[in-house]
Amino acid sequence: MQSKKSETATLAGGCFWCTEAIFQRLKGVQTVTSGYSGGQMPNPSYQIVTTGQTGHAEAIQIEFDPKMISFEKILDVFWATHDPTTLDQQGADVGSQYRSVIFYHSNLQKKTAEGIKGRLGKSGIYKNKIVTEIVPFISFYKAEEYHQNYYDSNRSAPYCSLVIDPKIQKFSKLFPNKIKS
Numbered sequence: 001m002q003s004k005k006s007e008t009a010t011l012a013g014g015c016f017w018c019t020e021a022i023f024q025r026l027k028g029v030q031t032v033t034s035g036y037s038g039g040q041m042p043n044p045s046y047q048i049v050t051t052g053q054t055g056h057a058e059a060i061q062i063e064f065d066p067k068m069i070s071f072e073k074i075l076d077v078f079w080a081t082h083d084p085t086t087l088d089q090q091g092a093d094v095g096s097q098y099r100s101v102i103f104y105h106s107n108l109q110k111k112t113a114e115g116i117k118g119r120l121g122k123s124g125i126y127k128n129k130i131v132t133e134i135v136p137f138i139s140f141y142k143a144e145e146y147h148q149n150y151y152d153s154n155r156s157a158p159y160c161s162l163v164i165d166p167k168i169q170k171f172s173k174l175f176p177n178k179i180k181s
Contacts, residue, residue, distance in 0.1 A: 005065060005067075006030055006063045006064060006065055006066075007063070007064055007065075007066050007071065007105075008061060008062065008063055008064075008105050009061070009062040009064065009071060009074050009105070009109070010037055010059055010060070010061045010062070010102075010103035010105065010137050010140055011059060011060055011062070011074075011078050011101070011102055011103070012037065012038065012057035012058060012059040012060075012098075012099060012100065012101040012103070013078055013081070013082035013084075013090065013100050013101075014058070014082050014089075014090025014091065014093055014098045014100075015058055015090065015093050015098065015163070016034040016035070016058040016059060016060050016143065016147065017034070017147070017150040017151055017159070017160075017164060018081075018082075018090075018151075018163060018164050018167050019060045019078075019081070019082070020032045020033075020034045020060050020148075020149070020150065020151065021150070021151035021152070021164050021167070021168060022077065022081050022167060022168060022171050023060060023062050023074075023077070024149075024151075024152070025168065025171065025172075025179055025180055026064075026069065026074075026077060026175075026178055026179070026180065027068060027069060027178050027179065027180050028064050028065050028066075028067075028068030028069025028073075029062055029063070029064045029069065029074075029180075030063045030064060030065060031062070031063045032060050032061070032062050032063075033060065033061045033140075033142055033143075033148065034058070034059075034060055034142075034143045034147045034148055034150070035058075035059055035060070035061060035140050035141050035142045035143045036049050036054070036056035036057070036058065036059060036097075036140070036141045036143060037056060037057060037059040037061075037101075037103050037137070037138075037139065037140045037141070038055060038056055038057045038059065038101055038103065038133075038135065038138075039054040039055030039056030039057075040054065040055050041054040041055070041056070042139075042141070043141055044056055044141060045144070046143060046144055046147065049097050050095070050097060052095045052096045052097055054097075055096070056097060056141075057096070057097055057098070057099050057101050058097050058098060058143075059101070059103065059140065061140050062074065069178075071108075071109055071112055072112050072116065073178070075102070075112065075113060075116050076116075076175075077171065077175060077178070078102070079116065079120060079132075080170075080171070080174050080175075081167055081170060081171050081174075082100060082167075083100075084100045084117075084120075084126070084130045084131065084132040085126045085127070085128035085129060085130055085131060086100075086128075086131070087099070087131045091163065092163075099131075099133065100131060100132040100133065101132065101133040101134075101135060102132060102133070102134045102135075103135060103136070103137040103138075103140075104134060104135070104136060104137060105137045110134060110136075113134045114134055117130055117132060117134065151164050151168075
């Protein structure tokens with residue numbers, strides 16, 4: 001639930017366990033919820049989303065304090081912590097549910113996302129074309145409880161140590177002043 005002191009960002013950049021773990025550590029972020037967005041089926045389950053038949057992406061919904069962190073800075077972290085040039089894939093996670101998407105909540109968010117995507121595309125940072133979708137937010141469905149706070153609850157799990165830990169380390173090196181204490 002959004003208060004007057006917060007704004008919402010909804011992003012998909014691969015497995016929601018990874019993106020949730022990163023954004024939970026970002027100063028100015030109040031809450032991060034893992035879920036599904038961008039599809040046609042209301043109230044999907046993880047089992048049906050993994051088939052790729054719902055159109056949903058594994059996404060996170062972020063409530064953040066715009067006085068502490070801007071939407072632009074949220075997107076800076078988003079772009080830097082996943083590969084926006086791989087279509088329907090992040091690492092070994094393959095399928096449309098792992099696509100890169102910014103679900104904008106306002107015209108200002110849309111303009112900001114398109115501006116950054118354009119600048120990054122022209123910068124030469126990426127060898128390949130950025131395939132991140134920038135689409136209007138329609139709905140978000142919270143994932144099952146066992147997906148929430150997954151990394152912090154399962155740090156010894158192989159996926160956490162092999163996939164999420166390196167992403168958090170990368171985030172920590174790129175944004176040392178943006179990490180919650």
